Amino acid sequence: MTEVARGLAGEQRIRYGDEIIRFRVRVQPDRRLPRVAIHVEPDGRVLVDAPSGATPASVLAAVRKRSLWISRHIEAARVRHDGLQGREYVSGESLLYLGRRYRLKVAVQPAAQVHAALRGAYLAVTVPQRAPEPIRDALEAWYRQRAREVLAQRLEAVAATLRWVRSVPEMRLRSMTVQWGSCSPAGRITLNPMLVKAPRECIDYVVLHELVHLLHHNHSPAFYRTLDRHMPAWPALKKKLDGMAEDVFRT
Incomplete structure (x- = not known):
């Protein structure tokens, strides 16, 4: 030490x-x-x-x-x-998905299953009763499902451009309050499902950051040189993502 x-x-x-x-x-x-x-x-x-x-x-x-x-x-x-208040989960609230803002639209149907879907400019949620908990749960499930698909696609796409990545690493999702992602010593990539709220270019920055850790498992000058070489604009993307953090993590 x-x-x-x-x-x-x-x-x-x-x-x-x-x-x-x-x-x-x-x-x-x-x-x-x-x-x-x-x-x-x-x-x-x-x-x-x-x-x-x-x-x-x-x-x-x-x-x-x-x-x-x-x-x-x-x-x-x-x-x-x-400046960011907690959500009330009522129609009209602003929600992020892939960097764009959508309006929450809540429909109450007593016999319906809880469901969420993107419909035009709205993220529509159907619930059997008007209460915050089922609406929040429906949104969280929808975001997690979209994260599972979108983040896996971006991981595969970015990994394909890196010579040191022989095969797409295992990916898992884990809700984190202050981290976008991590890379274990064994090479497993963990990503925050709420990252799916950010623009694609910001997602690619986080994915690249973690994939560079497969080569440099630290934040050494060599790590940042590699990051610079493959994504010269990463500082601006990091700043943009950090500026969205409170809104992205807001529940």
Whole structure:
């Protein structure tokens, strides 16, 4: 274990005025740049990437130096989150699918089976009674089914362009509150079913990101060089996807 890992394991915190900034440190042994990189995730979490040669003091100094920047980004994430109310599951609400907005249209038919389908500009849900729970369940089932089909198609399409991918990896869906996807050491790709709400180009970015992990199971400079080579526009797509995060995850 490196010095920085021993000294800054788990959640860390510093004080900035009356505010407490909490963050986690990720040690990256293959990180060539000597500086510490700080990221504020869309949900307001602060992640600090540090090379293995960094000391706890240098990491803390880097976080303190950028305290104002971190504080502003945390506040922006909080404002975005507070501006999004929970869904009421009534006709007229806006829903995302593949980056486009559709209107929820609820039909109540006492003898009907719970069902959801895309019909023109509407995502139509039929339920036997007007209550939020069956409407929410119908939408979640519909999104998961569409995710199973669309994400599998995109995984196959993107994998076909990569020389190091010999066969399409196993894919599974798992609901996650802050992650779009992951790649296990065994090479299994896990994707968030809510990703199907995002535009196709953003889906392809997440899929490529995880497939590059089959070659580089870290976020080293080599990882990002490979990502750059196959999708030069990925930073803009990541920014677009992160900007949609609260709306995508809203329930």
